[in-house]
Amino acid sequence: MLELVQQITNGVAIGSVYVLIALGLTTVFGILGIAHFAHGSVSMFGGYLVYVLVASQGVSLWLAIPVALIVGMGVGGLIEFLAYRPVRNANHINAFIIALGLTMMVEGINLQLFGADQVVIPTGFDRVFEIAGVTIPETRLYVILAATVLVIAMTAFVEGTKTGQAIRAVAQNRDAAILMGVNVRSIPLIVFAMSTMLGVAAGVMVGSLFAIAPGVGEAMVVKGFAVLILGGLGSIPGAIIGGLVLGVTEALAAGFLSSAYKDVIAFVVMIVVLLFRPQGLLGGAK
Amino acid sequence: MKRRSTIGAGLAAAVLAASTSLAGAAEKDLVVGVSDALTGPAAVYGVPQARAVELAAEEVNAAGGIRLGEDTYKITVLSYDDKANPTEASNSVRKLIDRDGARFLLGFCCSGATGAVASFIQNEDAVMLVGNAAERSITTRGIDNLVRTRPPADYTGAAAGTFVASKGHKRVAVIGALETSFYAMYVDAFEREFVKGGGEIVTREAFGLKDRDMSPQLTKIRALEPDALLVVGYVEPAAFVYRQSVELGLDVPRYGFTSGSEEQFLRVASSEQMEGVWDLRPTELTLQSTGETGRAYHENFTARFGVQPSPSSPYAYDQLYALRDAILKAGTVEDAAAVAKALRELPVPKEAVMQYIPIDGRMFDGNGQAYTTNGAFQWQDGAWVFVQELPSVAEDYSRFLSSIDG
Numbered sequence: 001m002l003e004l005v006q007q008i009t010n011g012v013a014i015g016s017v018y019v020l021i022a023l024g025l026t027t028v029f030g031i032l033g034i035a036h037f038a039h040g041s042v043s044m045f046g047g048y049l050v051y052v053l054v055a056s057q058g059v060s061l062w063l064a065i066p067v068a069l070i071v072g073m074g075v076g077g078l079i080e081f082l083a084y085r086p087v088r089n090a091n092h093i094n095a096f097i098i099a100l101g102l103t104m105m106v107e108g109i110n111l112q113l114f115g116a117d118q119v120v121i122p123t124g125f126d127r128v129f130e131i132a133g134v135t136i137p138e139t140r141l142y143v144i145l146a147a148t149v150l151v152i153a154m155t156a157f158v159e160g161t162k163t164g165q166a167i168r169a170v171a172q173n174r175d176a177a178i179l180m181g182v183n184v185r186s187i188p189l190i191v192f193a194m195s196t197m198l199g200v201a202a203g204v205m206v207g208s209l210f211a212i213a214p215g216v217g218e219a220m221v222v223k224g225f226a227v228l229i230l231g232g233l234g235s236i237p238g239a240i241i242g243g244l245v246l247g248v249t250e251a252l253a254a255g256f257l258s259s260a261y262k263d264v265i266a267f268v269v270m271i272v273v274l275l276f277r278p279q280g281l282l283g284g285a286k
Numbered sequence: 287m288k289r290r291s292t293i294g295a296g297l298a299a300a301v302l303a304a305s306t307s308l309a310g311a312a313e314k315d316l317v318v319g320v321s322d323a324l325t326g327p328a329a330v331y332g333v334p335q336a337r338a339v340e341l342a343a344e345e346v347n348a349a350g351g352i353r354l355g356e357d358t359y360k361i362t363v364l365s366y367d368d369k370a371n372p373t374e375a376s377n378s379v380r381k382l383i384d385r386d387g388a389r390f391l392l393g394f395c396c397s398g399a400t401g402a403v404a405s406f407i408q409n410e411d412a413v414m415l416v417g418n419a420a421e422r423s424i425t426t427r428g429i430d431n432l433v434r435t436r437p438p439a440d441y442t443g444a445a446a447g448t449f450v451a452s453k454g455h456k457r458v459a460v461i462g463a464l465e466t467s468f469y470a471m472y473v474d475a476f477e478r479e480f481v482k483g484g485g486e487i488v489t490r491e492a493f494g495l496k497d498r499d500m501s502p503q504l505t506k507i508r509a510l511e512p513d514a515l516l517v518v519g520y521v522e523p524a525a526f527v528y529r530q531s532v533e534l535g536l537d538v539p540r541y542g543f544t545s546g547s548e549e550q551f552l553r554v555a556s557s558e559q560m561e562g563v564w565d566l567r568p569t570e571l572t573l574q575s576t577g578e579t580g581r582a583y584h585e586n587f588t589a590r591f592g593v594q595p596s597p598s599s600p601y602a603y604d605q606l607y608a609l610r611d612a613i614l615k616a617g618t619v620e621d622a623a624a625v626a627k628a629l630r631e632l633p634v635p636k637e638a639v640m641q642y643i644p645i646d647g648r649m650f651d652g653n654g655q656a657y658t659t660n661g662a663f664q665w666q667d668g669a670w671v672f673v674q675e676l677p678s679v680a681e682d683y684s685r686f687l688s689s690i691d692g
Binding site: 002003006007010011014116117118119120126128130135137140209210211213214215219250251252253254255256258259260262 | 324325326327329465491492493494496497498499500501502503505506508509522526530532533534535553554556558559
């Protein structure tokens with residue numbers, strides 16, 4: 001029993017990272033209909049940035065993280081303005097191709113700026129907490145807490161603010177939102193800024209828990225899209241549930257079945273869910 | 287007038303003779319190719335190896351190059367990134383041989399990529415010197431133009447099994463990159479000797495080379511209550527295992543087979559998390575275990591590249607000195623077969639950093655395999671400390687290797 005609880009705890013930590021990645025993807029997809037493949041690479045850019053600030057420049061982690069989040073918002077806005085806005089009214093395939101090209105470009109920029117070596121963000125969080133026999137390393141605890149805070153903050157923003165209402169209005173019916181006086185030109189900018197900020201937070205978590213290296217962002221975005229499909233396209237609660245389900249499934253598969261096939265088993269679970277609920281766990285039926 | 291013309295003719299003849307002599311003693315370029323993992327997960331081994339070859343080439347050139355008769359050869363090193371990938375390695379070597387004209391191929395940190403090149407190198411007019419790649423079959427295929435400076439993984443694994451059994455452990459859990467054959471081979475040899483000592487392997491948990499979260503496997507291991515842990519894999523995932531084992535409170539002695547430097551481990555785990563970890567591997571470079579040449583190598587490498595050399599990097603450094611001696615012995619850089627033959631007749635070069643055990647007075651045995659001693663190193667206060675040699679009989683293993691067909 002203790003082992004099961006420990007494995008679930010392990011899974012919740014990695015699942016929290018998946019949740020943040022998937023939240024960013026689902027908001028962009030749900031509201032703008034764009035499959036933003038470069039999201040993982042941009043997230044890792046944020047992780048690299050924190051690493052450089054902390055390890056090379058001696059900046060405090062607590063200062064480096066907000067700086068990276070703000071830079072991430074700016075980068076997200078720029079991506080929307082320069083890459084996706086020009087094809088906003090064009091065929092969907094254009095945005096799709098831009099997303100692929102952007103992924104390669106951002107990966108290349110990361111490689112040029114930060115090199116090919118893997119990097120681990122030095123946090124100094126070495127303590128280990130034990131609760132009823134279940135151990136939780138300090139970094140994992142902070143990852144879970146930070147993800148929870150970000151999810152609550154995002155939900156509050158989307159549900160409780162005027163801008164959030166405008167975002168939801170655009171997601172539901174863009175034309176009606178225009179008629180109601182919503183400034184639809186600014187909404188994509190805000191969505192991308194918010195989405196990229198969440199991605200950067202996930203990148204920092206990956207860099208602190210594990211490591212950032214070329215290719216990690218691409219792997220994360222694949223997991224993010226799996227969560228998106230599992231939870232239901234465009235559904236924020238679906239992304240949260242889906243991320244946790246994927247993380248816990250991976251941990252249980254590696255712990256109780258075979259670590260060699262943990263990714264396969266996680267995706268098998270996803271397929272099984274989709275067989276019974278094609279719209280995903282919390283996606284709306286069409 | 288006649289006298290002047292005679293003197294003039296004499297001077298002209300002397301100048302002509304001197305210039306002819308100078309033309310004969312030309313400085314020539316000797317291209318040495320390096321194929322190694324310069325990016326990706328295996329770069330922790332490949333980059334230091336490529337640098338080690340570069341350093342050795344600079345030293346040989348600074349000492350006047352390789353003199354063959356009236357010719358002096360200065361070494362030019364061309365390095366290609368094979369990403370430890372078999373296809374990339376085959377392409378790199380093809381480029382080195384076909385386009386760059388390289389006859390001598392060094393580096394080769396990783397077994398998969400090395401095995402792919404070994405499969406066709408016998409048909410080439412070239413000599414292949416393998417470094418850190420530890421898969422046994424590389425030197426059991428009877429390839430005349432291939433030698434290897436690092437001993438095979440099972441040679442070390444057997445010694446490690448005996449050592450861990452001698453520590454009184456009975457239940458060892460294994461976690462490692464077990465889909466990589468030479469790591470599996472190490473564990474197999476470890477298990478054979480460990481079982482002889484009365485122990486058992488309670489589980490074998492695998493991780494991929496790119497995996498960084500091993501907490502599910504470690505949680506499973508913790509529930510099995512082993513009395514020791516054996517970690518086999520590349521430095522980075524192994525470092526995550528050591529870090530996460532502490533985070534999960536897995537408080538048992540930890541043994542490993544990784545060959546990582548202090549700097550490489552400390553990028554992932556803290557010194558406290560590493561404290562007490564054993565690395566059971568060939569007696570590679572550590573300042574405590576090495577001689578004067580090793581200390582000089584460490585100093586020169588650090589000064590040249592700004593980072594410390596990895597423990598396994600001298601396998602590649604020693605390759606270049608073995609090649610130099612073989613070229614001198616063969617008296618040619620054109621005849622690759624003669625150089626390959628000379629390699630197998632060489633004593634250990636005096637500049638070699640690793641502590642080789644010569645077989646019949648030669649650095650490489652009939653299989654083209656070199657042997658070092660094996661050692662037990664322990665992480666103590668932030669550094670690997672050489673504790674003791676592990677029991678390893680190179681002659682016996684050499685005979686065993688000769689008995690394997692393919």
